Amino acid sequence: xxxxxxxxxxxxxxxxxxxxxxxxxxxxxxxxxxxxxxxxxxxxxxxxxxxxxxxxxxxxxxxxxxxxxxxxxxxxxxxxxxxxxxxxxxxxxxxxxxxxxxxxxxxxxxxxxxxxxxxxxxxxxxxxxxxxxxxxxxxxxxxxxxxxxxxxxxxxxxxxxxxxxxxxxxxxxxxxxxxxxxxxxxxxxxxxxxxxxxxxxxxxxxxxxxxxxxxxxxxxxxxxxxxxxxxxxxxxxxxxxxxxxxxxxxxxxxxxxxxxxxxxxxxxxxxxx
Amino acid sequence: xxxxxxxxxxxxxxxxxxxxxxxxxxxxxxxxxxxxxxxxxxxxxxxxxxxxxxxxxxxxxxxxxxxxxxxxxxxxxxxxxxxxxxxxxxxxxxxxxxxxxxxxxxxxxxxxxxxxxxxxxxxxxxxxxxxxxxxxxxxxxxxxxxxxxxxxxxxxxxxxxxxxxxxxxxxxxxxxxxxxxxxxxxxxxxxxxxxxxxxxxxxxxxxxxxxxxxxxxxxxxxxxxxxxxxxxxxxxxxxxxxxxxxxxxxxxxxxxxxxxxxxxxxxxxxxxxxxxxxxxxxxxxxxxxxxxxxxxxxxxxxxxxxxxxxxxxxxxxxxxxxxxxxxxxxxxxxxxxxxxxxxxxxxxxxxxxxxxxxxxxxxxxxxxxxxxxxxxxxxxxxxxxxxxxxxxxxxxxxxxxxxxxxxxxxxxxxxxxxxxxxxxxxxxxxxxxxxxxxxx
Numbered sequence: 001x002x003x004x005x006x007x008x009x010x011x012x013x014x015x016x017x018x019x020x021x022x023x024x025x026x027x028x029x030x031x032x033x034x035x036x037x038x039x040x041x042x043x044x045x046x047x048x049x050x051x052x053x054x055x056x057x058x059x060x061x062x063x064x065x066x067x068x069x070x071x072x073x074x075x076x077x078x079x080x081x082x083x084x085x086x087x088x089x090x091x092x093x094x095x096x097x098x099x100x101x102x103x104x105x106x107x108x109x110x111x112x113x114x115x116x117x118x119x120x121x122x123x124x125x126x127x128x129x130x131x132x133x134x135x136x137x138x139x140x141x142x143x144x145x146x147x148x149x150x151x152x153x154x155x156x157x158x159x160x161x162x163x164x165x166x167x168x169x170x171x172x173x174x175x176x177x178x179x180x181x182x183x184x185x186x187x188x189x190x191x192x193x194x195x196x197x198x199x200x201x202x203x204x205x206x207x208x209x210x211x212x213x214x215x216x217x218x219x220x221x222x223x224x225x226x227x228x229x230x231x232x233x234x235x236x237x238x239x240x241x242x243x244x245x246x247x248x249x250x251x252x253x254x255x256x257x258x259x260x261x262x263x264x265x266x267x268x269x270x271x272x273x
Numbered sequence: 274x275x276x277x278x279x280x281x282x283x284x285x286x287x288x289x290x291x292x293x294x295x296x297x298x299x300x301x302x303x304x305x306x307x308x309x310x311x312x313x314x315x316x317x318x319x320x321x322x323x324x325x326x327x328x329x330x331x332x333x334x335x336x337x338x339x340x341x342x343x344x345x346x347x348x349x350x351x352x353x354x355x356x357x358x359x360x361x362x363x364x365x366x367x368x369x370x371x372x373x374x375x376x377x378x379x380x381x382x383x384x385x386x387x388x389x390x391x392x393x394x395x396x397x398x399x400x401x402x403x404x405x406x407x408x409x410x411x412x413x414x415x416x417x418x419x420x421x422x423x424x425x426x427x428x429x430x431x432x433x434x435x436x437x438x439x440x441x442x443x444x445x446x447x448x449x450x451x452x453x454x455x456x457x458x459x460x461x462x463x464x465x466x467x468x469x470x471x472x473x474x475x476x477x478x479x480x481x482x483x484x485x486x487x488x489x490x491x492x493x494x495x496x497x498x499x500x501x502x503x504x505x506x507x508x509x510x511x512x513x514x515x516x517x518x519x520x521x522x523x524x525x526x527x528x529x530x531x532x533x534x535x536x537x538x539x540x541x542x543x544x545x546x547x548x549x550x551x552x553x554x555x556x557x558x559x560x561x562x563x564x565x566x567x568x569x570x571x572x573x574x575x576x577x578x579x580x581x582x583x584x585x586x587x588x589x590x591x592x593x594x595x596x597x598x599x600x601x602x603x604x605x606x607x608x609x610x611x612x613x614x615x616x617x618x619x620x621x622x623x624x625x626x627x628x629x630x631x632x633x634x635x636x637x638x639x640x641x642x643x644x645x646x647x648x649x650x651x652x653x654x655x656x657x658x659x660x661x662x663x664x665x666x667x668x669x670x671x672x673x674x675x676x677x678x679x680x681x682x683x684x685x686x687x688x689x690x691x692x693x694x695x696x697x698x699x700x701x702x703x704x705x706x707x708x709x710x711x712x713x
Contacts, residue, residue: 058597079599094597098590098657099583107587108598110580117578125498 007070009034009199010055010086010168015064017050024050025061026223032168032199037190038228039214040203042243046220048203049091052170055201056088057081068168082109087161088170091203093153097146101138102127104145105160130163131155134189151182158189169193172203187213207236221246302511305651305703309666313673320677328680331529335559339462339627341672342561343368343620344639348646348664349572350616353582353609355647356589358656359419359426361613363433364620364643367411368636369441371404371621376450376631378403379457397457404618411437412614416607434640441633451630461626462559464531470555476563477523481516488512526562527555561623565665568619573661575612585609590657645692646671649699671695 008031017025025047032038040048053059055066057078066073068084075081081088095104102123111119111126124141131138135155145153154177161169171190175183190200190213204210210217211231218228219242226242238249245256321328347364354361378400383389389396415433419426459466468476488508495502502508531539531554539554540547558566576582584605588595595602624635650667652659674695678688 056597077599078597082599088597090597092593094591094594096587096590096594096598096657099587103583103587107583107594108600110583112580116580117574118580118583121494121498121500124500128498128500 007067008032009036009069011067011070012051012055013065013067015051015054015061015066017047017054017059017061023223025054027064028220028223028225030218030225030228032201034167034197034199035194036216037194037200037202037214039210039217039231040201040220041207041210041217041239042220045222046243047223048220049172050223051220052088052172052201052203055081055168056086056170058088058090079108082164085165085167086170087164087166087168089157089161089172089174091172091176093157095145095153095157098144100143101131101141101145101148101156101159104156105130105163107160109164126163127159130159134159134162135185150177151179151185154178154182154186158186162189162193166193166198168199168201170201170203173205174202175209176205183209207239210239211236219243303660306660306663306666309650309663309670313666313670316670316673316677320673320681323681328677331525331527331556333676333680335462335467335526335529335556335562337672337676338562338565338669339559340676341669342462342559342565343623344642344646344672345565345665345668346568346620346623347613347616347639347643348650348668349568349661350609350613351643351647352650352652352659352661352664353572353576353585354426354613355644355652355654356657356659357585357606357609358589358592359606359609360430360644361415361426361610362430362640363411363415363437364613364617365636365639365641366434366437366441367408367614367617368621368624368639369631369634370411370437370444371407371618372625372628372631372635373441373444373450373633374407375400375404375457375621375625376453377444379454380450380452380630391454397454400454400457401618401622404621405615408614408616408618408621409611410614412610412612412617413607415614416610419610420603420606441635445631445633447633449630449632451628453626453629457622458626458629459560460564460622461629462561462623464535464556466561466626467556467559468563469557470527471557473523473527473555473557476558476566477520480519484515484519485512523558526558529556530554531556561627564619564623568616569661569665576661581605581608586657588656642668642671645696649696651703670699 011029011031013029015025015028016023024045028047028051030038030051040052042048050059054061054064055075057075057080060076066075068086073080073084075084075086078088096107099107102120105127106123111122113119127141131141135152138152138155140148140152145156148156154174158174174190175186178186187209190202193200202210202213214231216228216230217234217239219226219239221243224246226246227248229239241247241249241252241257245252247256317329317334327333347368351361351364379396383393383396383399384391389399411433415426415429418424418429488511492502492508530536531552533551536552536554537547539545540552545552576585584595584600584602587598587600588602588605592602595605620639621636625631628635646668647659647664648654648667649670650659650663650665652664652667671692674692675688678691679685683691
C-alpha cells in the first residue's frame with residue numbers, strides 16, 4: 001500500500017445528500033490516498049453511488065466539504081470534477097450510443113483545430129493509443145458505440161478516464177457486464193493504474209473483486225459508513241456481516257448472528273449486493 | 274432503398290463477387306443517403322415517363338427547386354431540433370411573421386419611421402438583418418422556455434404556432450402588404466432573381482474544386498496519423514461522380530433561358546440587336562437554390578465539424594451522458610432554437626420575395642412539410658439520428674411528388690393523400706431496414 005505522509009488525494013468530510021426527506025448519504029467522511037484502491041461496498045440503496053456522485057459532480061452534496069490534495073474545493077458539476085482530474089466510470093457507462101468511440105472518449109473535451117473545428121484525426125489517434133492499452137484488438141473506431149460489445153463499450157468508458165490522466169478514478173461496477181476474460185483485463189488495468197499513483201474508488205458487488213484489488217474497504221449501510229478497514233485486518237465474512245447488519249463485527253449480538261446464519265449455510269459471497 | 278436497383282451507375286462488375294452494398298461500404302458511402310438520392314431520381318424519371326418526356330426540363334426543375342427551397346432551408350434546422358429530442362411547430366408562423374415584417378419594413382417602417390426612402394443604400398440588407406434578429410429572438414425565447422423552464426417543446430412551439438400567427442394579423446391589421454425593395458425581390462428566384470450563366474459555371478467549378486479538396490484533405494489527415502484510408506478507386510470514383518454531378522446540374526440550370534418577353538426588353542434596354550429566334554440569356558441557378566446550397570453547406574459543417582453539432586447529437590443519443598460529460602445541454606438546446614429562428618428568417622426572405630410582399634398565410638403548414646421532410650430524410654424521433662443533407666433530400670422527395678403530381682394534373686387534395694401515404698411508407702421502410710440492421 002502506497003500511502004504517503006502527505007495530504008490525502010481526496011478527503012470527503014461530513015458529506016450529506018438527501019433526496020426529498022431521505023438521507024441517501026448521511027454525514028459520511030472518507031479519504032483516499034495516491035496509489036490506493038478503496039473498495040466501496042454495501043447493499044442496494046446504501047448510498048455508495050450517491051456518495052461517488054457527490055465527488056464526480058453528478059449530484060453535488062447538500063452539505064459537507066471536499067478537499068483535493070488538502071485544498072478545499074467546490075464541485076458543483078461534472079466539469080468542476082474534471083478540473084481536479086476526478087474521472088468517473090458510471091455503472092451505466094454514460095456513453096452517447098449514436099457517436100463513435102473517439103467522439104465518446106473526448107465528449108465534452110473535444111480537440112479542436114486552430115479554427116475551432118473538431119480535430120477528428122487527432123482524437124482518433126489519441127483514442128487508438130489509449131485503446132491499444134486497454135483492448136488491443138479493438139478496430140471499430142468509426143462505428144457508433146451502440147454496435148460494440150459490452151466489453152468494448154466498457155473499454156471506451158474506461159479509455160475516457162484513462163486518457164485524461166485521472167488522478168482520482170471512480171469505478172462504479174466496472175466488471176458487472178463483462179465476461180471472465182474482460183474482467184481479468186479490467187483487474188489488470190486497476191493494478192496498473194494503482195502503480196501509477198492513481199487513487200481509485202471501486203464500487204463492486206463482487207466481494208472477490210473487492211478483496212483482490214482493494215487496500216481498504218468501506219462498508220456503507222443506509223447512507224452511513226459502518227467502518228473503513230484495511231483489507232488485511234478483516235475477512236470476507238466480517239465484511240458481509242457489516243453489509244447485511246450495518247454493524248461492526250464486535251457490536252453484533254449472538255441473536256443477530258444466529259438470524260444471519262439461519263438459512264443454514266454461511267452467507268454466499270454474492271450476497272454483497 | 275439501395276437494394277431496389279440492380280445496377281450502380283458507371284460500375285461494371287469488377288469481380289465475380291461484386292456487390293453494390295460491398296462497394297458502397299468500401300467507399301464509406303451513406304446507404305440511406307444514397308437510397309434517397311435514387312428514390313428522388315426514380316420519382317423524377319417516373320413523372321417524366323408518365324408525361325411523355327415533358328417533365329424533366331430545366332424550366333420545370335428550376336421551378337420545382339425554387340418551390341422546395343423554403344421548406345428545405347427549414348428542414349436543415351429541424352433535423353437538429355428533432356435529433357435533440359425536441360420539435361418545433363412554430364416555424365410556419367414565424368416564417369409568416371418575419372415575411373410580414375420584411376414587407377412592412379420596406380413599405381412602411383424603413384421609409385416612414387426611420388427615414389430610409391426608396392433610394393437608401395442596402396435597404397434590403399437592413400431589412401434582412403432585422404428579420405434575422407427577430408428570428409433569433411423568437412427562437413431564443415422559445416428555446417429558453419423549453420431548456421431552462423422545462424416546458425415540453427411540443428407545448429411551447431404549439432403555443433408559438435398559434436400566437437405568432439395571431440401576431441401576423443396584429444402586425445398588418447389583417448391586410449396583405451406588397452411592394453418590396455427591388456434587390457430584395459431577387460431572393461425570390463425569378464428569371465432576374467437568378468445568378469446567370471457565368472456565375473453558375475463559377476459555382477460549379479468552385480463546387481468541384483471543393484469536392485476534390487475535401488477528399489484530398491481527408492486522405493491527408495488519415496495518412497498523417499497512419500489510419501486506414503479508402504481504396505483509391507473509391508476516392509477517384511467519388512470525386513469524379515461528385516464533380517460530374519455538380520457540373521451536370523450547372524449545365525442543366527443553364528439550359529433554362531429567360532422568357533422571350535423579358536429577353537426582348539433586356540435587349541432593347543441594353544441596345545442589343547436581337548438575333549433571329551430571340552436573345553438566349555441563360556438563367557442559371559436561382560438565388561433561392563444558391564441560398565439553399567449555402568445553408569446546407571453551413572449547417573452540415575455545424576452539425577458534423579463543430580462541437581455544437583457534436584453536443585446536439587450526444588444530447589439526442591443520451592441526454593444523461595451528455596450532462597455527465599460536462600456539456601451545457603440547456604444552452605445547447607437554446608442555440609438550436611436560435612439557429613432555427615435564423616433559418617426561419619432566411620426562408621421568410623425567399624417566401625416574401627416570391628410574393629413581392631406578404632399575405633397573412635405565408636408559411637402556413639410549413640411546420641408539417643418541414644417535419645415530414647426531416648423524417649423522410651431519415652431523422653428519427655427517438656433522437657440522435659438524422660443528417661442535414663438527408664433532410665434536404667427529403668424535402669425534395671416530397672416537393673418532387675407534389676410538383677410532379679400537380680404537373681400530371683392531379684388536384685391538390687389528391688396530392689395530399691399521396692404525400693401522407695409516402696411519408697408513412699418512407700418511415701416504415703426505414704424502420705424495417707433498421708431492424709434488419711441495414712441502416713444506421
